Structures are given as C-alpha cells and as structure tokens.
Amino acid sequence: MSGSTSGCAHSARKSSVSPTDPIQPAAGALPSGARDVLPVEAAELREVEDDLRATFARYGYREVRTPVVEFAHQLERADSGGLDRAYRLFDEAGRVLVLRPDMTIPVARLIATRLPEHPGPIRVSYTGPSFRVPQPGKPVASEHRQAGAELVGAHGPEADAEAVLLLWDALRSAGLGHARIGLGDVSVTDAVLDGLGVPTDARTRLARAAESRDLVEWRTEASALEIGGPGRDLLAGLPAMRGHAEVLDEIAETVPAAAPACERMVRLLELLDQEGLHDAVLVDLGILRDWQYYSGLVIEAYADGAALPVAQGGRYDGLAARFGTPRSAVGFTIELEFVHRALAGARTRRPLDFGLVLVGGLDALQAQAADLRAGGIPVIALATGDPRAEALAAAEGWRFVGQPEGSALRIVDRADGAVLVSMTALEDLSSLR
C-alpha cells in the first residue's frame, strides 16, 4: 500500500479506534505465550490425556488435583530457583501468590500435608496446566498442559523401575511407541566426585556446567583438578558416557567408591530389560538437570518431532521433608503438547469424525436423531430443507450427511463419496461404527 493511500484510510477513520492503536489491542490479541485451543486440537489433546490417565489408573495411580494458585513461600521452600519464571500476584491480604510453575511441588505438598497417615507407598497421578512466563524470542508457551505420576514412600531400583515402566507405557498408550528414555543418576555422579575427592568449589562449577549442558566447560574444569591417572580421564568424560550397563561397570571399576551407586542402576536396568525396555532405554550420565532437587535417578523421554523432551522426572528424596514429612519419591511429568506435536508430526491426515449432519433431524426425523445419539453416534440436527448441511459437515470435519429422499433416507459418506439410499440407512450407519 502506498503512503498516500494509507494516509487517506487513516483520516477517514479518524474518529474511530484504529486497529493498530497501542492502547486498544486487536480483538484476537492474547498475552505473550498464551493461546487458544480450537476443536480439532482440543479433541486430540483430550485423546492423549485420556490415554495417559487410563495407563496411570491401570498401575493403581489415583488422580489428585491441586489449586492453580499457591502461596509463593510454600513453593519456595521446596526449590528456591523454581519460582524464577512464575507469574506472581497478590491476595487480599497482600501475600504473594504464584500460578503454579510446575505440578511436582504442589503434588509433593499435597501428599506431605494431606496424606500423612497413609502407610505408603502412595501412588498418585495428575493432569492440568502449569504456568511459566515465556522467555522473549523463544517459541515456548506460557501455559504447560501436563500429566504425571508420583510414587512416594518407595525407594530402590524396583520403585525407579516402576516409574520408568509407567512412563514408557503411558507414552506408548498415547501413540509414542518409539519414544526413547534417557536415564542419568545424580547419585552415581556424586559418588564419583566423592570417590575422587573433588573439592566443594570445583563441584559447584561442575554442577553449573552440567546443568547448562556444557560438556566443554565440564571437561575443562575436570581436567584442571589435581586427580591422577584414570580417575581424571573418567571424570572429564563422565557426562559424555552413555550406552547401557557397561557404562556403569566401567565407572565402578575405575572409582570403586561409586560401585554401590552403579550397582543400583545396573539392577534398575536389569529390571527394565525384563520388561522388554532394553532398546528404549539409554543410560546417559550427561542428564543432570537440577542437582539440588534430584537425589538419584534423572529421567527424560524423547520423541521424533518434539525439539524438547516430552517428559522429565526423577527421584527427589529430599522434597517431601521440606513439607514436614520425609519420604522418598520418584515421578515424572509429561508435556501433553509435546506429545501431541510428536504425534501430529508422525501421523497422516486426521480422519473425518464419525458423525452425521441430519437434515430433518429437528422435525421430521427427530426420533431417529434421538436413537442415533442414544446409540453413541453424534448428530447435528437441521430443519427439513436446510441447505447448509454439506457446508456444515465440511466445516466440522464430519463424515456423514443425511437427508430424506422420498420415503427413504439418502446418506453421503464424505470419506469416500459413497452414497447410500435406503429405508434402513440409519441402522446401516450404526453397523458401520
């Protein structure tokens, strides 16, 4: 558009509010990172959520819900850095509230404060959104739709194996049969550092390198330490070590002090092998997300089509104690939208929804519409003679359009264009299901 034209358009609308007026956001504008979910996506997200919920239930994990708002100081007591990117607000007494930035800590709070009499182990699951302020320039949403499970009051490789198996089974049930699960272990890394006598200040620097996934910095720091022989080489290459049980055997051999921690992880791998997860699992000692928070196993799950892990979790035995009831715990959180994205990337076109737009369903065919709905077939009912049936079916992505033709019914299957004209068309439709 040329300058003079836009100038005319502007002067013509002088009195009304311009769509680019900075004070009045456009009608579709949302806060940064926020977005709407439209019917097709909502249906698919619901399917993913239902699959995950059903799997959690099969393993005996009962659902709990926590509030979206919490006191900031409650969550801060669990993880001081955890509120860095939380949305904050004030209540009527001026206390600082946060929109929960993750689900794990509120669920840990719930278990510690509401279920102290439970003999344990406690198995709970959850589904819901958590909120984080998006970082500028990064394509990450502010609302994270999450589902997860926690096994509280159980420790040892058996409990860890249950968590990993449940995660894998949940992802598989949602359609990610080829997900890969990466396992790190803070206790193995800690035992190596202990065994080699790495001083505290160096540990802090190593932890920072590991958490920012900077293996170059880790190698530089490790190589500068006063450690002799194979120990130093092992330490320098530790976060790059990956594979399967042989990785742990090598560590235990070089640093005997780390042998018990390695044995625990080898036992975990044996248990997972027995479940048929050998090829799905990758031991990767570079998976060290939050050293303060995790006390043992660290879990990540990956799928093609998602640029970030579709799930994260691990063992955090120290967390519950901060809410007054010390208990060991292992769990994970699945990012529903990442799962959905990976599925959408792998899947061909979504098939049309099994439903019927029925002309006459509002009047002449009212009873038939009711029967179909009772039989579980969705029906959009229109009045006799309504010309919008085809357009509606196209807009809704529905498969069937029906209308009376003489004394029979004419049904068009939009999936393949087949036309069915018969007295018993509706029964035939039910049998197609």
Next chain:
Amino acid sequence: MPLGALYQDAIALLGAAGVDVAPLQAGGRKLVFQADDATVFITTRPSDVPTYVEAGAADIGIVGRDVINERRPDVYELLDLRFGECRMVYATAAGEDPTPEIIARLGVLRVATKYPQIAEAHFLATGRQVELVKVSGSVELGPLVGLADGIVDLVATGTTLRENGLVEREQIFHSSARLIANRVSHKLRAEDIDALTARLAQAVAAEAV
C-alpha cells in the same frame, strides 16, 4: 553451518573428520545442501545457528562461543573445535583508561555493543553500573564519536581496534568454535552424534599437532 568467518574452517574440519562436504564446497546461492549420504547442511548467519539447533530444525551445529554466551540456547555443547579463536573484550579509546573516572563521577558507564547480554553480565559481575547502547555494526565507532565510553566486542587480531585508536582493557572470555546438539537429537541419534563427535575430536587433536 555458520556463514562468514567460521565457514571455511568448519568445512575443512568436517572434511578432515570424514564428513562428505563436497556439496558445501560447490558453493552457489543455495542455503540448504544435501550430501550423497543424505546429510543435510543448513547454512545460516552464525547468530541463528543456536536457534535452528534449539528448535530441532538441525540436529547439530557449529557456532562460536560468543554466540552461545549471548543467546544462552538450551542445547548441548559437545566439543571445542579450536578454530575461530578470538576474545570478547572491553575496550576504550587509547590513552589513560577513562573507566574509573567515569564510574566515580558519573556512576554509570556507557558501553556500545552487539552483545548486550554478555556486556551486562560482565559489568554486573564486576560491580559496575552500565548503560548499554545496542548497535548492529561498526561498534568501534562508538567511543570515537561520543556515542559511548567504551565497547564490548569480539577481537581476533586486534587490528581493527588499533586502527580505530582503541585499546583493550579487559578480556571477558576466550572464544572459539563449538559443536552443539539439540537436546532431543542428542539422545535419539546418540550413536551417530557420538561417532561424529569422536571423529571431530580426533581431527581437532590432529590439527593441534
């Protein structure tokens, strides 16, 4: 693949590590190249390399430490490739360093830079207040024309600084080219990436001899 200063060295190192870089050497105006073994090369501005890798558009990338420090991408940094060596420095006009005087009398230092995150972190860590002027090119001009008291910029040989009458006052960090990997690709293609990293490490070591 980072276009510009690192490009030829990156191709040479990949070639030394046994990667088929023939399509890159052919040149032309294409931005995406495919080798016979189905490896796809994406060429882009260095500052965009972490963006492509972080988003998973590329599994791995080669980029300078300066870009990583400025952008702080959520990626694995796997290997120091030891080419494209340079320093991130703070420099002011030649003569006596005006910095202490400015801090004492005005309280705040004015610094022109293409690297606002790095500059801010450096002055914060050294306890000095700073006002950053973000520029897109020819940072050296800043102190000369009174835009800023000093600059934070990348220096390889120091020739540009000298020719513009500037003197390096503080080194912030040493930079070189790094191999980075997407968080998910690093696990899903663990075997491929580990093999390539090992071959590149060998090529880097051979180069150093």
